[in-house]
Amino acid sequence: MGELRLMKGNEAIAEAAIRSGVDAYYGYPITPQSEILEYLMSEEPYKRTGMVVLQAESEIASVNMVYGAGAGGKKAMTTSSSPGISLMQEGLSYIAGAEIPCLIVNVVRGGPGLGTIQPSQSDYFQTTKGGGHGDYRLIALAPASVQEMSDFVKLGFELAFKYRNPVMLQADGVIGQMMEKVELFDQMPRLTDQEIIAKYPWATTGKPKSRERNIITSLDLEALKQEEFNLHLQRKYKEVTENETRYELVNCEDAEYLLVAYGSSARISLKTVQLAREKGLKVGLVRPITLWPFPSKIISELADKVKGMLCVEMSAGQMIEDVILATLGKTKVLHYGRLGGVIPSPDEVLVALETQIIGGK
């Protein structure tokens, strides 16, 4: 068993970054995720593993530093919260277009604009539909516990390098600020320059005489070539969808009604499931773990069996669009959520379920 610690979600991300053998972290402080940079600065991983920790001048600088380091085959990451992630969207589109593996963490707070520092899930559209321009996708992981904050840093880098694609870890202020028990994984070594050259032949690691220059770019002015590149991206996204869709089912075997929720809303909904079961209501929970690729197939299958689904989100209803697409009218699908940093309680979710889905018409 690995080392057990009581940690905030933000701290778990920082410790997991060090232990994943990350080469470089670039970031700019913003609530509710500033503990990530603070933890890294106090742990001084540049002494432990040689990892670079740099407070950049802005979020725009951070994401472009990640682009540069990732182009060299390094494990690079940045973290921010909603307004900062908005600033990074140009960089993310370029990174996706240049097929740079990297990890971006968004500890979401309420918006729009500067919004609030309280937790929210209103960045789902931005994460899954592309906040930047062009036909690209981020692989999006949604942790629902401090343990997953740690585990998904490691998983995120595995997926990023496997598919040469940016990975977004979308948490929220609840998961970032809460403390839970975490079992930490063992320290992984950082790759040496020689290992990077051997593993990632595409990386800009310096030109030997034996090959042509490696060029990392998202630009191709020839339309047919750019179309071919886009088709290559789409084939990759299809492969990711087939292989990497992740979800958790709780009490779905005999369920007549389902809650669909991710992240901290899934935790709240778990309690609602418990309260509902105590009342004799057959309620289950579907928790998407990957927001993209979205677990459409299982939700479609479950739609054949249940009488209704309630999507619980700290937003005005964003993920519900994907649930409706997955269910195609086979069952009633409604939304329940709180906005602007307000966290719904398990009881009010139960009331919404009982009145809108179970008792509703």
Place this chain on the structure above:
Amino acid sequence: MTEEIIIAGFGGQGVLSMGKMLAYSGIMQEQEVSWMPSYGPEMRGGTANVTVILSDQRINSPILNSFDTAIILNQQSMDKFEKTVKPGGILLYDTNGITKHPTRKDINIYVVEAAKESALMKSSKTFNMIVLGAYLKIRPIVEIENVIKGIKKSLPERHHHLIPMNVEGINRGLEIVQIINEVA
């Protein structure tokens, strides 16, 4: 066993660190734990509160609106959290600064004069540990030796010389808790 606790008071009373020590004690006893603070503007100078859950099972929602136990350390928190205690649950409070005492008859109510006692002990920093001791007398959900292990884990090494003082505070709390109302 699942125990859902809210600890609420002023910033600076050690509300968050008390919750952290309780959570760490739970880990030492191989329980699942969660610790969810209020954060943001309300932390800066106003009231501070933290929801702590200890359980033998996977913890679902870290955010709740009713509790098995409320530990209340100022009037604002009394106003806000007395009503959130589940019927048959526990309300533990320090009378210091309390002008409106709890009135519910369907919950167990206890008092710990922790502010007064920590002043007598000439050690204001033991305040939250006295409260913790009082709580553990009422609800011995974790063993004292695991609490001490938890304190060791949650304090950085440079503060380990303060452990005996914390233990003294806990022991004092165990002794001075008073019963105000108990329901069957």
